[in-house]
Amino acid sequence: MLRQIEGSRAVAEAVARCRPGVVCAYPITPQTHIVEALAELVRTGALAPCEYVNVESEFAALSVAIGASAAGARAYTATASQGLLFMAEAVYNAAGLGLPIVMTIGNRAVGAPINIWNDHSDAMAMKDAGWIQLFADDNQEAADLHVQAFRIAEELSCPVMVNVDGFILTHAVERVDLPEQGDVDAFLPPFDPQQLLDVNEPVSMGAMVGPDAFMEVRYLAHLKQLRALELIPRIAGEFRERFGRAAGGLVRPYRTGGAATLVVALGSVNGTIAEVVDELRDEGVPVGSVSIGAFRPFPLDALAAALADARRVVVIEKNLAPGLGGALASNVRMALRAHPLPVHTVIAGLGGRSITRGSLRRVVLAAERGDLEDVHFLDLDWSAVHREVARWTERRRSGPVAENVLRDLSAARPPMSRVV
Amino acid sequence: MFIDEIAHRDDDARRALPLAPPGAAEEALAEAQRLRFYQTGTLTAGNRLLDPAERTVQASAERANAITCGHRACQGCGEALGARYVLDAAMRATGGKLVAVNATGCLEVFTTPYPETAWRLPWLHSLFGNAPAVATGVAAALRVRGVDARVVAQGGDGGTVDIGFGCLSGMFERNDDVLYVCYDNEAYMNTGVQRSSATPPAARTATTPAVGDAPGNPFGTGKDLPRLAMAHRIPYVATATVADLHDLERKTARAMGIRGARYLHVLVPCPLGWAHASHETIRVARLAVESGLFPLFEAEHGEVTRVTPIRRRVPTEAYLRPQGRFAHLFRPARDEARLARIQAIADANVRIYRLAPLDGLVPGEAAHA
Numbered sequence: 001m002l003r004q005i006e007g008s009r010a011v012a013e014a015v016a017r018c019r020p021g022v023v024c025a026y027p028i029t030p031q032t033h034i035v036e037a038l039a040e041l042v043r044t045g046a047l048a049p050c051e052y053v054n055v056e057s058e059f060a061a062l063s064v065a066i067g068a069s070a071a072g073a074r075a076y077t078a079t080a081s082q083g084l085l086f087m088a089e090a091v092y093n094a095a096g097l098g099l100p101i102v103m104t105i106g107n108r109a110v111g112a113p114i115n116i117w118n119d120h121s122d123a124m125a126m127k128d129a130g131w132i133q134l135f136a137d138d139n140q141e142a143a144d145l146h147v148q149a150f151r152i153a154e155e156l157s158c159p160v161m162v163n164v165d166g167f168i169l170t171h172a173v174e175r176v177d178l179p180e181q182g183d184v185d186a187f188l189p190p191f192d193p194q195q196l197l198d199v200n201e202p203v204s205m206g207a208m209v210g211p212d213a214f215m216e217v218r219y220l221a222h223l224k225q226l227r228a229l230e231l232i233p234r235i236a237g238e239f240r241e242r243f244g245r246a247a248g249g250l251v252r253p254y255r256t257g258g259a260a261t262l263v264v265a266l267g268s269v270n271g272t273i274a275e276v277v278d279e280l281r282d283e284g285v286p287v288g289s290v291s292i293g294a295f296r297p298f299p300l301d302a303l304a305a306a307l308a309d310a311r312r313v314v315v316i317e318k319n320l321a322p323g324l325g326g327a328l329a330s331n332v333r334m335a336l337r338a339h340p341l342p343v344h345t346v347i348a349g350l351g352g353r354s355i356t357r358g359s360l361r362r363v364v365l366a367a368e369r370g371d372l373e374d375v376h377f378l379d380l381d382w383s384a385v386h387r388e389v390a391r392w393t394e395r396r397r398s399g400p401v402a403e404n405v406l407r408d409l410s411a412a413r414p415p416m417s418r419v420v
Numbered sequence: 421m422f423i424d425e426i427a428h429r430d431d432d433a434r435r436a437l438p439l440a441p442p443g444a445a446e447e448a449l450a451e452a453q454r455l456r457f458y459q460t461g462t463l464t465a466g467n468r469l470l471d472p473a474e475r476t477v478q479a480s481a482e483r484a485n486a487i488t489c490g491h492r493a494c495q496g497c498g499e500a501l502g503a504r505y506v507l508d509a510a511m512r513a514t515g516g517k518l519v520a521v522n523a524t525g526c527l528e529v530f531t532t533p534y535p536e537t538a539w540r541l542p543w544l545h546s547l548f549g550n551a552p553a554v555a556t557g558v559a560a561a562l563r564v565r566g567v568d569a570r571v572v573a574q575g576g577d578g579g580t581v582d583i584g585f586g587c588l589s590g591m592f593e594r595n596d597d598v599l600y601v602c603y604d605n606e607a608y609m610n611t612g613v614q615r616s617s618a619t620p621p622a623a624r625t626a627t628t629p630a631v632g633d634a635p636g637n638p639f640g641t642g643k644d645l646p647r648l649a650m651a652h653r654i655p656y657v658a659t660a661t662v663a664d665l666h667d668l669e670r671k672t673a674r675a676m677g678i679r680g681a682r683y684l685h686v687l688v689p690c691p692l693g694w695a696h697a698s699h700e701t702i703r704v705a706r707l708a709v710e711s712g713l714f715p716l717f718e719a720e721h722g723e724v725t726r727v728t729p730i731r732r733r734v735p736t737e738a739y740l741r742p743q744g745r746f747a748h749l750f751r752p753a754r755d756e757a758r759l760a761r762i763q764a765i766a767d768a769n770v771r772i773y774r775l776a777p778l779d780g781l782v783p784g785e786a787a788h789a
Contacts (some may be wrong), residue, residue: 019562053562055553056590063550063587067521067557070544073564075557093546196560199517199569206522206545207532274677370441 001178007139007169008033010176011104011162014143016047017184018102018150021073021191024053024061028083029116030119030166031106035078040356062090062103062364069099070205072198074150074191076101080166081108084122088129095130096222097206098195100153100160102146103131107267107318108166109351113402117352118166120266123295124327132160132228133296134248134265139169139176144247147179148235150188155231157194157226158279163295167352179243187242225297232294233302243310253306255281259288260379261367262307264332265316266292269348269355273316276360287364292328303335310340314367316360316378318349325375348378360391384408466725477508477669484511484540486520491538492530496698498705499527499603501660503574506601506686507668511541513676514570514675519562521555523584524548524577526610527603546584549583550771551575552591553569555598563597570676571597577604577618592652595680601643602683605690613693617643620713620759621765623745625693630748638763646719649683653722661687661714663706668730671718687714695744707739711765730776736763 001263003010012034013046015023023042025035041047052075055061058079065075079087084105094101104121109115123133132152136142142164149160194331195205208218229250237246254274263273270291280287290306292299307313311335317326324330329345336343346363349355359379387408391398398404477483486507491501511518522528524546531538532545546554555573562569573591575584580602591598607625608614614627620638624630628637649657655678658671667684675682689705691698708714709728713736716728737759740746749755749762770776 022560051563051564052529053560057586060553060587060590065555066546068561071558071561073561089547113778197519197544199542202542204532204537204539204543207537208529209534
């Protein structure tokens with residue numbers, strides 16, 4: 001059913017069609033519209049039976065989902081940013097217990113400085129928690145990935161995080177073909193848990209495990225991720241057959257044939273990248289791109305195959321690993337270990353900074369010329385950086401960094417456009 | 421008066437006694453002529469002299485053995501004893517349809533030494549601070565699936581009054597159908613006896629050592645979780661100890677007869693952390709009650725509805741002396757100032773809860789004032 005709809009609403013409608021038994025909600029921007037829409041769907045009876053639990057923190061939200069999943073309900077929650085970090089202990093725990101919870105992340109920067117806009121710092125902070133991490137390129141895919149996510153989670157008994165760029169996708173209104181209930185029911189069978197708190201067959205879950213078995217239990221968590229490498233493309237294929245459109249999968253190559261430079265990225269920025277690829281191809285520049293659909297498990301082989309014929313790789317990275325560069329580029333280099341290529345890390349779009357076609361063109365062309373650094377910060381205002389660094393050397397009590405930079409930028413602007 | 425003599429009877433009708441409704445005196449007299457637990461072996465079982473219906477769940481061969489033998493609790497562990505009585509009573513009350521959620525802590529560790537488990541009911545341990553929320557999730561799943569089963573969540577004082585308090589308060593205010601049981605041994609025993617906000621004043625712990633000018637835990641700190649639970653106006657709050665196991669079972673059964681959020685706070689001495697002999701667990705718990713330091717009461721929807729009066733009050737010193745964690749109050753010299761402050765805490769409890777004859781107050785009257 002085609003609808004002109006906000007991304008968050010589309011995600012909520014898709015989740016509702018997956019018939020979750022328990023939905024836990026705690027507000028955090030920019031994920032809030034998703035749980036608001038689900039509250040309405042539960043209250044109106046459109047989603048029933050379903051227990052909607054308003055909790056007191058994100059830590060509780062995921063903890064409620066853990067209990068609900070262990071007791072046999074399909075469990076769902078959504079969060080972002082500080083919320084994901086506040087529930088970090090439960091994020092690891094849900095994966096360690098092997099509970100097939102699905103959680104949407106409306107990806108957002110992590111403070112300080114506090115910032116509500118989009119980047120991938122939150123998801124990257126949890127990249128090794130043991131969850132499968134899927135990334136949506138657009139709102140159609142955001143909706144569709146949730147239907148696939150429950151299938152993947154429940155087949156493997158492993159939680160799945162669906163990453164949807166905050167504001168850029170969650171708050172964008174565009175055309176979405178919502179999955180029909182009948183199709184979802186045919187695609188996603190009722191939850192049949194691998195482990196269950198059952199009074200007729202009591203089991204202990206979450207027991208203490210010492211050095212004698214901890215390694216094996218952890219390896220089995222790794223094995224689930226390896227199996228997901230097979231399962232994710234299979235589920236995407238089944239989805240395409242039933243719903244008649246492509247969504248999900250491990251990697252999504254775009255015009256890679258004959259490309260000397262390939263741009264790799266996660267999430268919605270792939271739309272902008274594809275436009276830049278089209279422009280540059282029209283101008284005769286041999287570029288293409290690869291969108292990573294699954295960051296965990298990381299598709300080493302699929303990515304290596306997609307990048308095999310390139311001469312260089314530019315990774316557009318919406319996160320910063322201070323002291324190193326970026327998490328995605330590190331993983332891309334791992335994929336290329338048998339076939340080393342120059343991999344440039346471009347840190348871009350942090351805290352919602354726009355990633356424009358012009359800027360992307362500039363870095364891709366610089367890479368073509370061999371002029372791009374290993375780690376490049378896209379559109380960084382170097383004068384603001386230099387002023388603050390100078391302050392550090394001038395006096396010991398230079399003050400809070402963020403406030404200094406804001407004051408400098410404010411002073412540099414013409415008065416009419418001053419925010420403060 | 422006979423009121424103190426019937427202190428340990430558990431007939432709910434007697435709650436009205438202090439207000440003396442018509443016929444109450446006659447009813448109470450009939451009560452007073454029945455067998456008393458202190459006549460059958462003080463406050464411990466004494467089952468053989470009791471009518472079968474009045475015997476403990478543990479006296480029955482049909483008990484669930486929810487925590488079975490072979491676990492690794494220390495000798496004299498109050499928590500193991502308390503959990504056994506609570507869970508078997510809850511299993512009886514629910515016909516064996518019970519799921520337990522456990523916070524991290526001694527109880528979780530000593531019952532699940534890999535690859536074994538002492539639990540004979542469905543049991544889930546997630547984290548230290550989230551047991552109330554996990555239990556909420558279990559209750560929600562059981563409801564949505566139409567499964568006829570109830571949920572008990574449990575943890576020590578650290579998991580309850582400190583790290584789990586946010587989730588506990590959330591579960592309370594939503595009035596989720598969960599009985600939360602805190603086994604309070606007044607410090608973080610699993611990690612080696614560090615202070616919690618349930619640690620009493622002057623107690624020595626690894627992080628409040630008995631050295632310096634003010635040895636042990638500072639006065640004027642800590643929180644009273646049963647009162648905080650009451651402030652949420654949940655349907656049922658009760659305190660209990662392992663010294664009166666009939667009372668503990670009765671309160672558990674009563675809690676399981678109610679829907680919504682319920683809280684049971686059980687004082688469980690810890691021979692390791694309190695540094696008392698392992699055979700003294702029951703006696704120390706009883707002295708906590710008889711000294712007035714641990715009031716036994718029940719509350720419904722935020723109001724105290726029943727108080728267990730102290731039959732024979734003892735000075736707080738009698739409770740403090742057997743415990744090494746308070747040794748610095750007596751050696752090398754008596755610390756009269758701090759001993760007096762502890763006695764004052766007990767006196768205040770007795771006054772607030774009307775636990776014993778004091779200043780002409782009638783014992784057993786609930787603290788409605």
